[in-house]
Amino acid sequence: MPTNPFGTSMSSGDRLKDYVGRLMIVTPTEFIEDFQTSIGETDVIIADVVIIDEKNPPKSKELTSTVIFGRALVPYLKRKLEKNEQALGRFEQREPASKGKSGAYALAAPTGEEIALGVQYLDSIRANPFATEGSGTDNGA
Numbered sequence: 526m527p528t529n530p531f532g533t534s535m536s537s538g539d540r541l542k543d544y545v546g547r548l549m550i551v552t553p554t555e556f557i558e559d560f561q562t563s564i565g566e567t568d569v570i571i572a573d574v575v576i577i578d579e580k581n582p583p584k585s586k587e588l589t590s591t592v593i594f595g596r597a598l599v600p601y602l603k604r605k606l607e608k609n610e611q612a613l614g615r616f617e618q619r620e621p622a623s624k625g626k627s628g629a630y631a632l633a634a635p636t637g638e639e640i641a642l643g644v645q646y647l648d649s650i651r652a653n654p655f656a657t658e659g660s661g662t663d664n665g666a
Contacts, residue, residue, distance in 0.1 A: 541574070541588075541591060541593065541616070541630075542618070542630065544576050544616050545616055545617060545618050545630070546615065546616065546617065547576050547577070547615065547616055548576075548577040548579060548613070548614070548615050548616075548635070548639050548642060548643070549574055549575060549576050549577060549613070549614070549615075549616055549632070550574070550575040550577065550611055550612070550613050550643055550646065550647075551572050551573075551574050551575075551593070551602060551605075551611065551612040551613075551632065552572055552573045552574075552575075552611045552612075553570045553571070553572045553593075553602040553603070553605050553606035553612075554571050554572055554573060554590075554606070555570070555571040555606075556568070556569075556570055556571075556599075556603050556606055557569050557570075557571065560592075562594075567594060568599050568603075569592050569593060569594055569599060570592075570593040570598070570599050570602040570603060570606065571590055571591065571592060571593070572591050572593055572602060573587065573588070573589050573590070573591065574587075574588040574591045574593075575587050575588075575646060576588065577642050577643060577646055579642055582642050582643075582645040582646035582649060583645070583646065583649035583650075585646050595629065595630050595631075596629065597619070597629055597630065597631045598630055598631060598632070601631075601632070612632055613632070613635045613639065613640065613643040614631075614632030614633050614634060614635050614639075615632065615633045615635070615639065616630065616631075616632060616633075617630065617631055617632075617633050618630050619631050
């Protein structure tokens with residue numbers, strides 16, 4: 526079976542909270558007001574997320590069409606969407622979960638080293654737009 530050049534959808538079983546502590550690039554693609562959840566309506570961001578492989582950034586994991594919740598993350602990513610910008614940071618939980626709530630999550634401001642890792646990943650996909658998770662940058666040519 527060929528390598529999937531389209532990334533992995535969050536419906537594959539991944540949950541963003543499984544990546545607490547990981548460096549990621551978030552590319553917001555859509556803002557949805559009053560998104561219906563099991564506990565009521567809330568605003569969400571739909572985004573493509575790259576979980577940076579810090580040892581080998583070109584092999585980073587790509588998650589497409591990720592639904593992102595959170596009173597801290599959604600406004601921040603909405604501003605990024607309005608400016609057509611990406612966000613880079615280490616995903617962290619700032620408050621623990623409580624009854625009916627998942628806890629507060631945020632992207633910590635990146636260090637210079639983390640910015641370099643993010644740039645290395647972006648450079649790898651610019652060099653070969655068909656490179657995907659696990660495929661490296663070799664297109665077989």
